[in-house]
Amino acid sequence: MMKTLLEIKNLKTHFFTHEGVVKAVDGVSLKVDRGKTLGIVGESGSGKSVTALSILRLIPQPPGKIIGGEIYFEGQDLLKLDNKEIRKIRGKKISMIFQEPMTSLDPVFTIGHEIIETIQLHQGLNKKEAREKALEILKIVGIPDVEKRIDSYPHELSGGMRQRVMIAMALSCHPTLLIADEPTTALDVTIQAQIIKLINDLKKRFHTSVILITHDLGVIAEMCDYVAVMYAGQVVEYAEVFTLFEKSLHPYTQGLSKSIPRLNKEVEKLQVIPGMVPNLLNLPPGCPFHPRCSYNFEKCRSENPELIEIEDSHLVKCHLFTEKR
Amino acid sequence: MKWYIIKRLLMLIPVLLGVSILSFSLIHLAPGDPAITIAGEHASIQTINAIREKYGLDKPITTQYWIWLKQVLKGDLGRSIVSNESVTKEIADRFPNTFELTMFSMFFAIIIGCIAGIISASRQYSILDYSFMGLALFGVSMPVFWLGIMLMMIFGVFLKWLPISGRISMMISFQQITGFYLLDSLLTGNFEAFISSLRHLILPSIALATIPMATIARITRSSMLEVLRQDFIRTERAKGLSERMVIYKHAVRNAMIPVVTVIGLNFGLLLSGAILTETVFSWPGIGRYIVNAVNMRDYPAVQGCILFFAFMFVIVNLITDIVYVYIDPRIHYG
Ligand SMILES: Nc1ncnc2c1ncn2[C@@H]1O[C@H](COP(=O)(O)OP(=O)(O)O)[C@@H](O)[C@H]1O
Ligand SMILES: [Mg+2]
Numbered sequence: 001m002m003k004t005l006l007e008i009k010n011l012k013t014h015f016f017t018h019e020g021v022v023k024a025v026d027g028v029s030l031k032v033d034r035g036k037t038l039g040i041v042g043e044s045g046s047g048k049s050v051t052a053l054s055i056l057r058l059i060p061q062p063p064g065k066i067i068g069g070e071i072y073f074e075g076q077d078l079l080k081l082d083n084k085e086i087r088k089i090r091g092k093k094i095s096m097i098f099q100e101p102m103t104s105l106d107p108v109f110t111i112g113h114e115i116i117e118t119i120q121l122h123q124g125l126n127k128k129e130a131r132e133k134a135l136e137i138l139k140i141v142g143i144p145d146v147e148k149r150i151d152s153y154p155h156e157l158s159g160g161m162r163q164r165v166m167i168a169m170a171l172s173c174h175p176t177l178l179i180a181d182e183p184t185t186a187l188d189v190t191i192q193a194q195i196i197k198l199i200n201d202l203k204k205r206f207h208t209s210v211i212l213i214t215h216d217l218g219v220i221a222e223m224c225d226y227v228a229v230m231y232a233g234q235v236v237e238y239a240e241v242f243t244l245f246e247k248s249l250h251p252y253t254q255g256l257s258k259s260i261p262r263l264n265k266e267v268e269k270l271q272v273i274p275g276m277v278p279n280l281l282n283l284p285p286g287c288p289f290h291p292r293c294s295y296n297f298e299k300c301r302s303e304n305p306e307l308i309e310i311e312d313s314h315l316v317k318c319h320l321f322t323e324k325r
Numbered sequence: 326m327k328w329y330i331i332k333r334l335l336m337l338i339p340v341l342l343g344v345s346i347l348s349f350s351l352i353h354l355a356p357g358d359p360a361i362t363i364a365g366e367h368a369s370i371q372t373i374n375a376i377r378e379k380y381g382l383d384k385p386i387t388t389q390y391w392i393w394l395k396q397v398l399k400g401d402l403g404r405s406i407v408s409n410e411s412v413t414k415e416i417a418d419r420f421p422n423t424f425e426l427t428m429f430s431m432f433f434a435i436i437i438g439c440i441a442g443i444i445s446a447s448r449q450y451s452i453l454d455y456s457f458m459g460l461a462l463f464g465v466s467m468p469v470f471w472l473g474i475m476l477m478m479i480f481g482v483f484l485k486w487l488p489i490s491g492r493i494s495m496m497i498s499f500q501q502i503t504g505f506y507l508l509d510s511l512l513t514g515n516f517e518a519f520i521s522s523l524r525h526l527i528l529p530s531i532a533l534a535t536i537p538m539a540t541i542a543r544i545t546r547s548s549m550l551e552v553l554r555q556d557f558i559r560t561e562r563a564k565g566l567s568e569r570m571v572i573y574k575h576a577v578r579n580a581m582i583p584v585v586t587v588i589g590l591n592f593g594l595l596l597s598g599a600i601l602t603e604t605v606f607s608w609p610g611i612g613r614y615i616v617n618a619v620n621m622r623d624y625p626a627v628q629g630c631i632l633f634f635a636f637m638f639v640i641v642n643l644i645t646d647i648v649y650v651y652i653d654p655r656i657h658y659g
Contacts, residue, residue, distance in 0.1 A: 058562055083568075091565035103556040108578050108654060118564045153654040169564070 002075060005209050006032040006055070006177060011069035013047075013054045016062065020281045024050040026233040028069075029307060031226075032177065037203065037210040039220040039241070041256065042230035043277050048213045049099070051230070052179045055211075056094055057086050073177070092122040095170035099182040101163035105154035111138075111165045112150035115172050122173045133172065140205075141168040141198060160191035164198065171202055178203070179211045184219075196223065217257060221245060226313070229253045232278050232288040235307060238315040249316045251293045287319065295320055326650070329658035333643050337636065344635040345397075345628060349390050352619070352627050358382075359406045359622040380406055382624075393628065402632070403625035407618075412629035416611060420633075421504035422492055423610035426602070427595050429526055430534035435588060438538040442545025442584075447572050449550060457542060464539025469598050473532040473605035480528060487528050490607040494521040529606040533598050537591040544587045548580040555579075582653050589645030593638050 013025040025047045032038045040048050053059050054066055057078065071078040073094065078086060098104045106114060115134040119125060125133065131150075138146045141164040154162055163183060170178055180199055184192035200223050203210050212223060220227055220241060227244045229237040229252065237250040248254050255273035275292030278284065284291055290300040299319045307317040360376040361368070377383045381392060396403055402412035441461070445454040481489030493499060493506055499518045502509045507526075510519035552558065553576055561571045596612075603612035611630055618626035649656045 053559075056563055058559055087565045087567060089565070090563055096563045098556065098560065100556050104560045106557045106561065106575050106579070108652065109575075110654075114564075117566070121565055155655050166560070169560075 003033050004031055004072075005034045005074065006030075006211075007070075007072045008051070008055070009070045009072070011051065011054055011066070011071065013050050013059055013064060013066045015064045022280045023233050023283070024064075024280060025054060028230070028233070028235050030228050030235060030238065032209050032211060033225075034176075035207055035209055036225040037212055037223055039224035039227040040211060040213045040230060041215065041217065041220060041227060044215075045277055045280070046230040047233040048230055049181050050233075052096065052181050052211065052213060055179065056090050056096060058090075058096075088122075091118050091170075091175070092173045093175050094177045094179065095173070095175040096179040096181065097163070097166045097170050097183050099185050101159050101166055101183075101186060104166055105162055107154055110151050110153055111157070112152075115150075115165070115169050118169055119172050134168075137168045137172050138165070140202070141165070141171075142194075143168070159187050160195065163187060163191075163195055167195075167198060167202070171206060171208070174206055175208060177209045177211065179213075181213045182215065183212075185215065199223075217245075229256065232283060233280060234288070234317065235315075236289065236317045238307070238313075240313055243314055249310065249314075249321060250318050251295055251320075252289050287317075326647075326658055330643065330647070333639075333646070337639050340639055341632060341635055345394070345632055346390070348628060348631040349386075349393070349624075352622070352624060353386050353389075355622075357622045359624060362621050363406060393625070397632070402629035405618075405623055405626045407621045407623045407626070412625050415614065415626065416629055416633055418504065419609060419611045419614050421506070422608060423599055423603070423612060425505055425507060425526065426529055426533060426608060426610060427592075427599055430530045431537065431588075431592065431595060433530065434534040434538035434541055434591070437534075438541030439545050439581075439584065441538075441542040443549055443572070443577060443580075445542070445546040446549030446553065446580075447568075454546075458546065461539040461542045464535045465543070467535055469532055469536065469601045470605050472535055473529070473602055476528045476532055477605070488521075488525050489528060492522060492525055492609050493518060494525070497521050529602050529608055532605070533595065533602045536598065537588075537595060540587060540591060541584065545580065545584050548583045549576055552576045552579045578652060582649070585645055585648050585652065589642055592641040592645075596634050596637060 008028055008030045011025055011028045012023070015022040015024055028047070028051050030038065030040075030051075040051065042048055050059065050064075055071055055073075055078065057066070059066060066079060069079070073089070078089065081089070105111065109117075112131065112134055115137065116127065116130040119130040119133050120127070123130070123133075135146050135150060138150060143149050143161065143164055149157075154165075157165065167183075178199075183199065184195050187195060196219055199210065199212070202208065210223075212219070214220060224241050227237075227239060227241050228235045229244075229250065231252050237244065237248065237253045239248070244253065245257060248257060252273070273292060278288050278291070284301075286299070286301045286303055287293070287296070287305055290296040293300065297319070303319070305317050305319045305322050307315050308322060309315050310321055358373075359380070360373045360382060364372045364376055374383070381389055384392070393403065400413075402416070404410065405412055405415060408415070441457045445457045448454050477489040480487045488494065497515075497518050499506070499510065499515065500513050502512055506522035507519060510516070510522060549572075553572075558571060558576060561575050562568075566575075599610060600612035600616060602608065603610045604616050607613070611633065615627060615630040615634075617623070618630060646658070650658065
């Protein structure tokens with residue numbers, strides 16, 4: 001079996017809007033190994049969700065369109081599949097949970113119906129068997145009193161419970177890859193840790209690979225094996241989690257890790273990277289990060305650097321390092 | 326739910342009371358005098374006064390209302406001044422015709438309107454979408470009587486495909502059982518009568534259905550587009566469901582919630598549309614009856630019809646609210 005489960009090469013997803021072309025994802029390359037967890041971090045608007053949705057080809061079209069790149073999953077380019085083939089991947093081999101648990105479930109069907117529908121779709125079970133499976137998975141994700149809850153409607157559940165239902169649905173067909181797009185951002189702080197722990201436990205239990213998109217570097221440190229840092233639709237640094245925290249190279253990553261409060265240091269003020277998130281409609285020439293970068297020099301203003309491998313599994317996209325080579 | 330229905334039915338009482346007071350005042354304020362209508366322009370004062378007295382028209386309006394109300398509470402809508410028949414019976418005789426016309430119209434308005442709206446939304450900005458919505462715009466802006474006359478001219482007069490007036494061909498002998506022509510002709514196995522009454526139904530139904538059909542198509546489209554943008558649609562796609570299932574199962578069910586409201590409201594409009602359609606097509610229903618009654622200042626008949634329309638309107642609204650419960654689990658009536 002191949003070690004690499006998913007490999008994205010030079011993915012470009014653009015939105016053709018009235019104001020112009022939004023290059024939401026513009027040349028993203030990433031890799032996820034079997035059984036491993038990849039974290040994706042980056043400011044909001046940096047193209048994390050669009051990258052995730054592109055994998056399952058769920059980009060709303062129009063206005064969006066994947067205009068280039070390859071997404072190899074188990075050796076097969078997902079972008080070359082026809083609609084029927086990609087549907088067999090969705091929910092079965094690759095599942096996704098979303099940032100908005102409150103609105104991500106169909107309000108007019110019971111949660112049981114939603115999960116049973118998924119199971120029946122991919123596993124060819126009859127209704128009764130599918131219901132048994134649904135009960136089982138709901139129990140696993142920690143829904144209390146499942147026999148009763150399975151017939152609840154989404155509005156009868158709290159946000160945390162709804163996210164558990166989403167997780168149950170996503171895992172109901174034992175996917176090889178789970179994409180979790182900021183699964184806790186919309187939830188209460190007290191619930192966040194529970195959901196993260198749940199995802200972590202289930203990942204081990206089902207040997208699922210995970211792409212975890214999050215703002216929370218603490219969660220990244222705890223859960224992920226690799227991290228990709230995104231900025232303005234591109235991956236600016238990709239490394240093993242330890243490397244990223246201890247030996248990050250890209251000035252943006254360094255700024256990010258400074259911006260997390262650390263308990264072991266004395267009252268440290270939350271640092272924010274100075275400057276504005278760039279407007280994707282009107283990116284500065286050269287490296288998109290250069291206006292906010294304290295190291296920027298001539299070349300940064302004219303030429304966008306390539307993502308290059310500095311050492312094994314550590315890639316960075318910055319002229320500071322292309323120069324040194 | 327049971328209590329809710331009972332509560333709503335009890336609310337009928339003040340509604341009907343209000344409606345009857347309003348319509349009673351309006352028709353008495355309007356110029357014209359039924360006594361003169363009956364007696365004729367050239368009748369003597371004595372004759373006219375005698376008629377006034379006979380129908381209690383000489384009494385003050387509040388007294389007249391009171392007398393009428395007491396009678397209605399006993400279940401009697403009074404007698405028509407013009408025909409001297411019981412108003413209850415006259416309405417009951419005509420109701421099946423109006424019912425067949427409105428139900429037939431609404432059935433097609435809902436089916437065609439919803440399908441057109443769904444197709445339009447799922448292929449937004451396609452030629453099909455533009456054509457449906459163009460037609461719908463045309464439909465909502467069409468005056469019913471004008472459309473009726475156009476239909477009569479085209480399909481009745483020029484093409485001679487369909488009859489343009491009445492409920493059934495006069496050449497056909499027909500035995501009434503329930504008063505519903507389609508039903509009765511089937512019950513008696515009178516195939517010829519069935520075809521004839523169906524053919525008579527077509528043009529008035531088109532005239533009456535056009536506005537609700539267009540309105541339903543437009544609201545279905547916009548409601549579908551709204552739903553298709555929502556997060557849970559993305560979840561359904563992420564599950565691996567086919568686009569057909571996403572649209573026809575998940576999106577449609579959600580999109581129907583506002584559509585049901587509009588359908589309910591359109592039933593109300595249909596009642597007023599029926600007045601015009603029935604007049605244009607000489608359809609022997611309550612709509613045409615009320616027009617004649619107003620023209621003749623036949624107070625008891627007008628009152629009876631309005632009360633009946635108000636009653637129907639409230640019932641339709643109640644049914645609409647009950648339908649909600651079945652499509653939207655978030656709605657509960659205590
Ligand atoms: N449907 C859409 N239409 C137009 N622009 C979009 C759409 N979806 C996302 N974008 C744009 O793509 C960019 C990246 O968005 P996203 O991937 O959601 O960011 P995030 O990293 O916060 O998840 C944003 O600038 C956003 O405006
Ligand atoms: Mg996002």
